[in-house]
Amino acid sequence: MSTPGPQTVMNAVIRADLCTGCGACVDLCPYVVSFRGRTVIFDDCDREEGRCYLFCPRTVVDLDDISHKTTGDAYSGSPLGSYRKIYRSKSAEEGTYQAGGTVTSLIRFLMDTGEIDTAVLTGSEGILPVAQVVTHADGVANAAGSKYSAAPTLSALNRAAKDGAKKIGVVATPCQAMAAAKMKATDGVDRNPGDHISFVVGLFCTWALDYEKLFDYLSERLDISTITGFDIPPPPAEVFEVYTTGGTQSFPLSEIRPMVKNSCDECLDMTAEFADVSVGMLEGDPSYNTLIVRTQRGYDVVNQAAEKGVLILDEMPEKTLEHLTGAAMNKKKRALQRIHERCKDTDSEWGYINAPKDVIEKIMG
Amino acid sequence: MSYLSKDAPGEVHLLMGNEAIVRGAIEAGVAFASAYPGNPSSEIITELGKLSGELGIYVEWSTNEKVAIEAAAGASYAGLRSLCAMKQNGINVASDFLSNAVLTGVGPGGLVLIVADDPGGISSSNEEDSRYFSRLLEIPLLEPAGFQEAKDMTKFAFELSEEMGLIVMVRSVTRVSHGRSNVVYDTIQQGNKTAHFDTNRSIMAFPVGYTHTLLHNKLDTIKEKFEESDFNTYEGPKKPELLMITCGAAHLYAREAVDLLGLEKKVGILKVATTYPFPDELIARHMKNTEKVMVTEEIIPFLESAVKEAYATHAGDIGNVVFFGKTTGTLPRENELNPDIVTNALAQVMGMEYTPTDPGYMAEVVSKSLTHAPYRSLTFCAGCPHRASYWDIKRALKLDGRDGFLVGDIGCYTIGLGPQGYGILRSVHAMGSGSGLATGLGQLNKFGMDQPVLAVCGDSTFFHSVVPSLVNAAHQKSNFTMVVLDNSATAMTGAQPHSGSKTDAMGRIGDDVEALSIEKICESLGAKVRILDPFDVPGTTQAVYETIQDEDGIKVLIMRQECCLYRLKQDDQRFTVRVDEEKCLGDECGCNRLCTRVFKCPGIFWDREHKVARIDEVICTGCGVCADICPEGAITKEAIHEA
Numbered sequence A: 001m002s003t004p005g006p007q008t009v010m011n012a013v014i015r016a017d018l019c020t021g022c023g024a025c026v027d028l029c030p031y032v033v034s035f036r037g038r039t040v041i042f043d044d045c046d047r048e049e050g051r052c053y054l055f056c057p058r059t060v061v062d063l064d065d066i067s068h069k070t071t072g073d074a075y076s077g078s079p080l081g082s083y084r085k086i087y088r089s090k091s092a093e094e095g096t097y098q099a100g101g102t103v104t105s106l107i108r109f110l111m112d113t114g115e116i117d118t119a120v121l122t123g124s125e126g127i128l129p130v131a132q133v134v135t136h137a138d139g140v141a142n143a144a145g146s147k148y149s150a151a152p153t154l155s156a157l158n159r160a161a162k163d164g165a166k167k168i169g170v171v172a173t174p175c176q177a178m179a180a181a182k183m184k185a186t187d188g189v190d191r192n193p194g195d196h197i198s199f200v201v202g203l204f205c206t207w208a209l210d211y212e213k214l215f216d217y218l219s220e221r222l223d224i225s226t227i228t229g230f231d232i233p234p235p236p237a238e239v240f241e242v243y244t245t246g247g248t249q250s251f252p253l254s255e256i257r258p259m260v261k262n263s264c265d266e267c268l269d270m271t272a273e274f275a276d277v278s279v280g281m282l283e284g285d286p287s288y289n290t291l292i293v294r295t296q297r298g299y300d301v302v303n304q305a306a307e308k309g310v311l312i313l314d315e316m317p318e319k320t321l322e323h324l325t326g327a328a329m330n331k332k333k334r335a336l337q338r339i340h341e342r343c344k345d346t347d348s349e350w351g352y353i354n355a356p357k358d359v360i361e362k363i364m365g
Numbered sequence B: 001m002s003y004l005s006k007d008a009p010g011e012v013h014l015l016m017g018n019e020a021i022v023r024g025a026i027e028a029g030v031a032f033a034s035a036y037p038g039n040p041s042s043e044i045i046t047e048l049g050k051l052s053g054e055l056g057i058y059v060e061w062s063t064n065e066k067v068a069i070e071a072a073a074g075a076s077y078a079g080l081r082s083l084c085a086m087k088q089n090g091i092n093v094a095s096d097f098l099s100n101a102v103l104t105g106v107g108p109g110g111l112v113l114i115v116a117d118d119p120g121g122i123s124s125s126n127e128e129d130s131r132y133f134s135r136l137l138e139i140p141l142l143e144p145a146g147f148q149e150a151k152d153m154t155k156f157a158f159e160l161s162e163e164m165g166l167i168v169m170v171r172s173v174t175r176v177s178h179g180r181s182n183v184v185y186d187t188i189q190q191g192n193k194t195a196h197f198d199t200n201r202s203i204m205a206f207p208v209g210y211t212h213t214l215l216h217n218k219l220d221t222i223k224e225k226f227e228e229s230d231f232n233t234y235e236g237p238k239k240p241e242l243l244m245i246t247c248g249a250a251h252l253y254a255r256e257a258v259d260l261l262g263l264e265k266k267v268g269i270l271k272v273a274t275t276y277p278f279p280d281e282l283i284a285r286h287m288k289n290t291e292k293v294m295v296t297e298e299i300i301p302f303l304e305s306a307v308k309e310a311y312a313t314h315a316g317d318i319g320n321v322v323f324f325g326k327t328t329g330t331l332p333r334e335n336e337l338n339p340d341i342v343t344n345a346l347a348q349v350m351g352m353e354y355t356p357t358d359p360g361y362m363a364e365v366v367s368k369s370l371t372h373a374p375y376r377s378l379t380f381c382a383g384c385p386h387r388a389s390y391w392d393i394k395r396a397l398k399l400d401g402r403d404g405f406l407v408g409d410i411g412c413y414t415i416g417l418g419p420q421g422y423g424i425l426r427s428v429h430a431m432g433s434g435s436g437l438a439t440g441l442g443q444l445n446k447f448g449m450d451q452p453v454l455a456v457c458g459d460s461t462f463f464h465s466v467v468p469s470l471v472n473a474a475h476q477k478s479n480f481t482m483v484v485l486d487n488s489a490t491a492m493t494g495a496q497p498h499s500g501s502k503t504d505a506m507g508r509i510g511d512d513v514e515a516l517s518i519e520k521i522c523e524s525l526g527a528k529v530r531i532l533d534p535f536d537v538p539g540t541t542q543a544v545y546e547t548i549q550d551e552d553g554i555k556v557l558i559m560r561q562e563c564c565l566y567r568l569k570q571d572d573q574r575f576t577v578r579v580d581e582e583k584c585l586g587d588e589c590g591c592n593r594l595c596t597r598v599f600k601c602p603g604i605f606w607d608r609e610h611k612v613a614r615i616d617e618v619i620c621t622g623c624g625v626c627a628d629i630c631p632e633g634a635i636t637k638e639a640i641h642e643a
Helices: A006-014 A051-055 A063-070 A102-112 A153-162 A174-185 A211-219 A253-259 A262-266 A296-307 A318-343 A357-364 B017-027 B043-055 B065-077 B088-104 B131-137 B147-164 B174-178 B208-227 B250-261 B280-287 B302-318 B339-349 B359-369 B385-400 B412-417 B433-441 B459-476 B518-524 B537-549 B564-569 B594-599 B625-629
Strands: A032-035 A038-041 A085-091 A118-125 A128-134 A168-172 A197-203 A227-231 A239-244 A247-252 A277-281 A289-293 A311-315 B012-016 B032-035 B058-061 B082-087 B111-117 B167-173 B180-184 B233-235 B242-246 B267-271 B274-276 B292-296 B322-324 B405-408 B425-428 B453-458 B480-486 B528-532 B554-560 B575-579 B604-607 B612-615 B635-639
Touching: A006 A032, A006 A038, A006 A051, A038 B385, A051 A174, A063 A174, A085 A102, A085 A296, A102 A118, A102 A168, A102 A197, A102 A277, A102 A289, A102 A296, A102 A311, A118 A153, A128 A153, A128 A211, A153 A168, A153 A174, A168 A174, A174 A197, A197 A296, A211 A253, A239 A253, A247 A253, A262 A318, A277 A296, A289 A296, A289 A318, A296 A311, A318 A357, B012 B017, B012 B147, B017 B043, B017 B111, B017 B147, B017 B167, B017 B174, B017 B180, B032 B043, B032 B065, B043 B058, B043 B082, B058 B065, B065 B082, B065 B088, B065 B111, B082 B088, B088 B111, B088 B131, B088 B167, B088 B208, B111 B147, B111 B174, B131 B167, B131 B274, B131 B302, B147 B167, B147 B174, B147 B180, B147 B208, B167 B174, B208 B280, B242 B250, B242 B280, B242 B302, B242 B339, B250 B267, B250 B292, B250 B339, B267 B280, B274 B302, B280 B302, B292 B302, B292 B339, B302 B322, B385 B405, B385 B412, B385 B480, B385 B537, B385 B554, B385 B625, B405 B412, B405 B433, B412 B425, B412 B453, B425 B433, B433 B453, B433 B459, B433 B480, B453 B459, B459 B480, B459 B518, B459 B554, B480 B518, B480 B537, B518 B528, B518 B554, B528 B537, B537 B554, B537 B625, B575 B612, B575 B625, B594 B604, B594 B625, B625 B635
Parallel strands: A118 A168, A168 A197, A197 A277, B032 B058, B032 B082, B082 B111, B111 B167, B242 B267, B242 B292, B292 B322, B405 B425, B405 B453, B453 B480, B480 B554, B528 B554
Antiparallel strands: A032 A038, A085 A289, A085 A311, A118 A128, A227 A239, A239 A247, A277 A289, B012 B180, B233 B267, B575 B635, B604 B612
């Protein structure tokens, strides 16, 4: 990654197919848009500096710096990142949720209490995940549920900030949370959407699919317009389930995995380590979420929500975390190996990862 | 009455070369004239068209050059003096007919073909030398070396054509067609204005051996006339140290060179105006008086070859001669000549000192002019709909992401090759060639090509030569998208009407003219047609995107918006456009001068001092597209009246 500017984002990230599609560079300027999950460059930008470079989760990221500036801790390379507390959680409200409904309830709570004036979420148009700006608690539930392909969610953050939102809550996958953290950690930049982020709810993520590949695959096999949702049941099922108005269809996961975005293979973060709180499924109990509380603000908000009867928090049995921890550690190691393989003969042997040497050694084992 | 049609023998008028040709045709009593526009020939039909009512003649902008020459030949067969004009590229299109017409001959009215060449390709895609067609097809050729001659030779060409029953070609070049000088008028012959086709005659080239012999007999007669022609002139000493043999505009440069170097007593100039069939005996006579010959002409050494051929025929008589010209490297083989180049070459041949213009001089002229002119490459006019069309297509291709591409041809839209057209065009050849290439490219699916194929043409080009490509594509089920940039005129050559226009060369309107519908023609071929407004950036971008997803057969997108210059002439500006300096982000992150750096309309400029974009109100034509693309809403457009 030579010149630290827009050209790097355009050439070394987007054109090199290492883009996560997070949307951090979208709607900042007229040159980059997200289209069908793909980040499209209309025209090159010849600026030497640009917010796209500063915010992109695939340009150099000083993990220690953003860890300090978000959680207050150093980046240790631990599997689940820095945290204060891990709960089993679920929404106290009635509703149909993919799991415990923790994310929907938290965002609603933040809106109701005025902690945020705007929520940046991921909705859907057909099976295409789209960035959404929501300014009323009523709109939050529409965005509930896992999306299986990458979404330019942060483009909505950029839009909302430009439109004057001052306290924005963001629900973000790990790459999106990392970009949001880079925004927050960047000082002295005009029109930095990060200045208006009030709270980040991170989502666990192991990978995201390339929308266009998924679309083409499914188009050949069913009527896309009948799709109502997706799911990947717990092992050992090894299937990708597609809910349609005509019933559920299953496809072998081995046919789906090749559609995983390239960028996911270089992701070290399964649990959105730079969010205020991170939420995912709870192994063995689909009525609950795993809730990792990382920041003091996260801790305060979660506990207020529990006090107000919005969220139910339970102790997390230590043993339940074993799988999650193992998987998160594996992802870190695999990704770092992959990056090293690609970058070892370049100036930056660890690619976009800038972390203390001992941390890298620790992850690589 | 126009100054061109005044029956005033002896009067002197300052005429452009093309006007002189028009005057020559009028003096010869022309009754029928046709052409397809193309610089530097375009003014001939424009001017004749304006006079059509007054002179009681018929004038048309034909659909293409082949049709133009055929239409004129038809009139000639019915007894009318007919003229057909074209630029050098046009004769390629017309040549198929011409190769037969030399054998069939023309009618009692005669037929004069004016071809205006463009040395240096100033307004052309090449600098083809049309004179080789005269030799290739055996068409008598006249080359005026000035403005009086342009008139006189046109008139003579009619007389010769009528007398010999052959097409006669008059070859002009840019500096003759577009220069101006005094021309002395002659009387106007009324000419036959009654058309009748003689059904006793069959017009055909068969049997070819026989008609070819007849042609050669006629050419022999013409050669005899050319040997004696007053158009071929000599000035200089009886025994020149050097004989300059010239033709066309180069003759003027040769005279200037001799004058500049004071060589009147040493150098003679033989101007050859009748360059095919070649008057070799005349040339040989002059060559006998010298030992050095320098041939001075533009583009290909056509005259030079003929001179050397004449020398070979008469070498025994002439004795030793040393030749100078393009083949010896004395004169450049490309681009236009000028007095400086010819003077320098002459000085070298004569062993004289001459300091030619420093090559740095032009660079200096350019740099000095830059203080008064904006620095930019060849661009579309401010508010040109083509810029918007290319902007929309470029974005649609990027959204599609399959490396789709656009092939094109000749027109204002050729600018799509360069940065001002976003480098969007991948190929340019002849009129209609983009659509031709696309019919082939659209068949390559079975070879693994999944890139969307798009071809572009203008509205005039559509009629000129795209229709046959579309017929081919429709029949073969080729898969591509034809984009017709319909700006309602043959814009590049001066907004001449075409087959889709509501008027014609004679200014007729209403029921007298049928404006053909591009969409109906395309629909009749089974193409899926959409009509788009290129100024609607999101709508047109989306439509292009959707269209290239359709991989079944030909799709036609007509991007319709009048040429901005045409609008301007009608005082039909749509919007007043302004920049809000407070909102303009300029080169900050978030914009980085999208309007001036990327969109590049010359109607917007970058104020370096204040770091904001500004509208150049003098040249802005008010299309309003920049207001729609400005990411900050800093450019505003205010409607002047309903579009």
